[in-house]
Amino acid sequence: MSGVVSPDDLVLTRAGLRFAGRLWPCVIGRGGVRAGKREGDGATPVGVHRVVAMLYRPDRMARPAFWAEPIGLGDLWCDDSASPAYNQLVRAPFTPSHETMRRADPLYDLVLITDWNWPEAEPGRGSAIFLHQWRRPGYPTAGCVGFAPEDLREIAGRLLPGARLVVPEPLDGWRAG
Template sequence: MIYSLADLVLTRRGLRILGRHLPCSIGKGGIRADKREGDGATPVGEHRITGMLYRPDRLAAPQPWAEPIRPGDLWSDASGDPAYNSHVRAPYPASHEVLRRADPLYDIVLVTDWNEAGEADRGSAIFLHQRRRPGFPTEGCVAFARPDLIWLARHVTLGARLIVRG
């Protein structure tokens, strides 16, 4: 496989981009090829960065294409729902994640195209975001220290490949 300098290459040891190594946390279920909703795994494969969300009350837009997270912004994790694995707005009665959190974990969110079609039980909300603390696993996302995430958000391009290797 040939990589571009702008590719994000993720292994269990961290993420490489533009010659830098960024330590990160992955899903508590490890890196898996058979990702399922609720398994806590980070899906193996080639994914694309399809968007960026950020908290405008906490920081400036890292990129001109970043979209603000507003009150009432949610992400559907209701497998089988027509809006599964997509950005939705409150009120939304099905299962979901709140994007505008009290903690800083979603101050910047890089959205991937994992299960963009919303296929039931394939998993949802695979994001790159801020970590809780070093070594603390995610529910399947990839999480970084805040300074590393800000650097990444300022350097990543829309459509960049996130290559996850097991």
């Protein structure tokens, strides 16, 4: 990881996510933090990741920030390493393996998309590294960083496009809980 950590960065620590002068409770991937992230390993990747987009469910919440875009009915995220659309937002109908962005549960009501392995995705390196709502405190994600819904909305309201999620190398191998 290169560069200096800025006060505007979101910095993952063993105690939570440090941002805006606060420590926010969060959960990480079931595979812990890993420098050698691979598709399906459930790990949160080490590195400096830019927040490149914010998506939200307009039927469930008000626009959280000026740059947030609504999640459409057919929005999907390709997680098929063999697809040319790997680690990209795609639209239904779409045959390769994918995640549905407009879910029945509230997990993706608000999603901050990082530039992990994006926009030029290396097959198998991992996809869909987001900041989103957690299922519950202490319950891991599939590699994303998860938050309480009210905390995620507050963080999203303070972020500007291009903010950095910093997952420090010393956390490599750490598993929460």
